[in-house]
Amino acid sequence: MNQPYDIVIGLEVHVQLLTASKLFCACSTRFGQPPNTQTCPVCIGMPGVLPVMNAKAVQLAVKAAVALNCQIARFTKWDRKNYYYPDLPKGYQISQYDLPLSHDGWLEISDPKGRVAPRRIGIIRAHLEEDAGKSMHDEAAGRADSRIDLNRAGTPLLEIVSQPDLRSPLETRLYLNELKLLLGYLGVSDCNMQEGSLRVDANINLHVHTAQGKVPTPIVEVKNMNSFRAVERAMEYEAQRQYEHWQQTGQRLGDVSKQTRGWDESAGITRPQRSKEESSDYRYFPEPDLVPLTFSPEQVEQVRNSLGELPAALRARLEATYGLPPYDSDVLVNQGRALADYYIALAETCGDGKLASNWVQQDVLRTLNEQQATIDKFPVPARELGEVIRRVRLGEFDTARGRTILAEMLASGQPAAAVIQGLGITPVDDSALDELCRELLAANPKIVAEVKEGKLKGAGALIGQAKKKNPNVNPNRVRDRCLELIQGM
Amino acid sequence: MAISRAEVEKVSLLARLLLSPEELDRITVQMGQVLDYMQLLGEVDTSRVEPMAHAVPVCDVLREDAVRPSLTPQQAMANAPSSDGECYLVPAVLGF
Numbered sequence: 001m002n003q004p005y006d007i008v009i010g011l012e013v014h015v016q017l018l019t020a021s022k023l024f025c026a027c028s029t030r031f032g033q034p035p036n037t038q039t040c041p042v043c044i045g046m047p048g049v050l051p052v053m054n055a056k057a058v059q060l061a062v063k064a065a066v067a068l069n070c071q072i073a074r075f076t077k078w079d080r081k082n083y084y085y086p087d088l089p090k091g092y093q094i095s096q097y098d099l100p101l102s103h104d105g106w107l108e109i110s111d112p113k114g115r116v117a118p119r120r121i122g123i124i125r126a127h128l129e130e131d132a133g134k135s136m137h138d139e140a141a142g143r144a145d146s147r148i149d150l151n152r153a154g155t156p157l158l159e160i161v162s163q164p165d166l167r168s169p170l171e172t173r174l175y176l177n178e179l180k181l182l183l184g185y186l187g188v189s190d191c192n193m194q195e196g197s198l199r200v201d202a203n204i205n206l207h208v209h210t211a212q213g214k215v216p217t218p219i220v221e222v223k224n225m226n227s228f229r230a231v232e233r234a235m236e237y238e239a240q241r242q243y244e245h246w247q248q249t250g251q252r253l254g255d256v257s258k259q260t261r262g263w264d265e266s267a268g269i270t271r272p273q274r275s276k277e278e279s280s281d282y283r284y285f286p287e288p289d290l291v292p293l294t295f296s297p298e299q300v301e302q303v304r305n306s307l308g309e310l311p312a313a314l315r316a317r318l319e320a321t322y323g324l325p326p327y328d329s330d331v332l333v334n335q336g337r338a339l340a341d342y343y344i345a346l347a348e349t350c351g352d353g354k355l356a357s358n359w360v361q362q363d364v365l366r367t368l369n370e371q372q373a374t375i376d377k378f379p380v381p382a383r384e385l386g387e388v389i390r391r392v393r394l395g396e397f398d399t400a401r402g403r404t405i406l407a408e409m410l411a412s413g414q415p416a417a418a419v420i421q422g423l424g425i426t427p428v429d430d431s432a433l434d435e436l437c438r439e440l441l442a443a444n445p446k447i448v449a450e451v452k453e454g455k456l457k458g459a460g461a462l463i464g465q466a467k468k469k470n471p472n473v474n475p476n477r478v479r480d481r482c483l484e485l486i487q488g489m
Numbered sequence: 490m491a492i493s494r495a496e497v498e499k500v501s502l503l504a505r506l507l508l509s510p511e512e513l514d515r516i517t518v519q520m521g522q523v524l525d526y527m528q529l530l531g532e533v534d535t536s537r538v539e540p541m542a543h544a545v546p547v548c549d550v551l552r553e554d555a556v557r558p559s560l561t562p563q564q565a566m567a568n569a570p571s572s573d574g575e576c577y578l579v580p581a582v583l584g585f
Contacts, residue, residue: 019554020554020555020556021554021555021556021557026552026555026556026557027556027557027559028556028559034562034575035562035575035576036562036565036566036575036576036577037559037561037562038559039559039560039565040559040560040565041560044565052550052551052552053550053551053552054551054552054554055551055552055553055554056553056554057554058551075542075548077542077543082503083503084503084504084505086577086579099542135579136576137581144580144581145571145578145579145580145581146578146579146580146581147573147575147576147577147578148576148577148578148579149575149576150565150577281503283503286542286543288543288544290550291543291545291547291548291549291550292542292543292548292549293548293549294548294549
């Protein structure tokens with residue numbers, strides 16, 4: 001890259017935690033229910049109510065923080081962030097200000113295609129807070145009012161703030177992919193952007209290379225990005241826009257206050273939004289209605305031991321144990337733990353890790369895609385498919401026949417042995433193969449002569465004839481045996 | 490004076506309170522008196538006092554993650570100035 005600047009990006013990611021009830025009350029957190037059917041006096045901010053902290057939300061937050069290599073605070077407290085907005089019924093959000101529950105961690109990113117070197121992206125902090133409600137305005141209908149649904153108000157969120165360590169739009173997407181995967185493996189969040197359970201705000205500026213050294217440009221916060229791809233595109237657009245803006249105005253960091261811009265997906269551009277209130281304008285102060293939380297080193301250790309195998313470790317294991325290239329381990333692990341487990345069972349049964357990986361990527365994933373299903377709905381058990389692949393590996397039949405068998409297993413739901421028998425597939429033993437090849441050579445003296453002259457193409461015709469005589473023969477074995485026999489003639 | 494008129498104006502904006510110029514004058518004086526009185530606390534020597542996060546010496550109060558029935562929309566919005574039966578209605582929220 002020869003661009004005359006470095007891109008500097010830091011992300012604020014909010015993920016919804018997988019609890020059944022809200023952070024401070026017993027209302028359900030289920031998505032997609034009719035408006036205002038999941039509220040109570042606590043989450044709609046009636047006078048005199050008191051919040052009580054959800055133990056599961058705390059547990060999930062600590063789990064995520066430990067997996068992000070963060071320090072867990074011995075002592076953490078709650079604060080009120082004050083602002084007026086119709087979807088915030090109390091007039092303040094309960095969040096964490098100066099003593100967050102975790103700080104100073106990192107997440108390692110890597111690119112299976114090798115475009116960026118693996119490295120650690122710093123995490124400044126990860127803290128718990130409550131979500132606001134949802135406001136809807138139907139401009140097309142020309143309504144005078146906005147409509148407020150408070151079902152989401154009080155849902156537990158984990159805010160994960162990265163260091164400004166990301167150096168390109170691609171790295172930004174890799175970071176988000178890895179974060180989502182990690183939180184999915186932990187069962188902390190489903191990170192579904194369509195349902196709003198993962199939201200991304202990005203802070204971006206440039207360090208422009210000049211004769212006087214690197215000059216930082218004003219920081220811009222970009223909001224309203226609805227997919228990881230949108231984040232990547234917005235960062236690409238914004239870097240170019242800021243460079244052009246710098247060329248026109250020469251504005252540096254500190255010359256103007258931080259700007260907030262919104263990503264317009266269809267136009268492919270960012271537009272200015274209202275200026276953000278300064279941090280001090282939120283008038284944070286300690287939340288008097290909630291008592292602080294403490295964590296002992298023993299508790300943190302217990303959480304650490306409960307994490308299980310995380311994506312990075314699982315990738316390394318697949319590469320070490322089954323000889324997979326990084327691209328394969330990445331594809332398999334990125335599909336989630338259940339698919340990785342299916343792959344492992346397959347590799348163990350068939351005895352060839354790379355072959356099992358090819359089958360998962362080409363056949364299993366394609367079928368799942370076609371059926372819009374996940375691996376837990378895949379009707380063929382790993383040991384059954386593994387057995388088919390094992391026999392392909394041993395040369396009992398070729399890959400094409402293996403695929404036919406899998407298709408029949410998917411269609412009929414029968415086990416491998418029954419399908420193989422039903423299709424009349426029986427292994428051809430060495431003497432039968434030998435006999436067949438000798439017959440073919442005797443009947444095709446012209447081809448034999450050609451092959452002797454080094455025109456190996458002719459062997460293809462022999463395979464065709466062999467398959468006609470006995471559909472169960474393995475083409476590769478026919479070819480190899482025929483060439484062997486011709487050489488000895 | 491412990492607080493300026495401009496500061497009161499800013500705080501009133503953050504609190505979404507529209508004050509007339511006369512009210513601003515009056516409230517600046519009143520808030521100043523309140524703050525002056527609170528200055529009394531500044532006379533206490535706190536150099537050897539640990540900052541505290543909470544007035545009650547209790548920690549780690551948690552509840553189990555269990556769902557209980559919510560209010561019906563009718564109950565929840567019974568006192569709302571305006572609603573359409575499904576949602577609260579508020580003056581148009583635009584540009585955010």
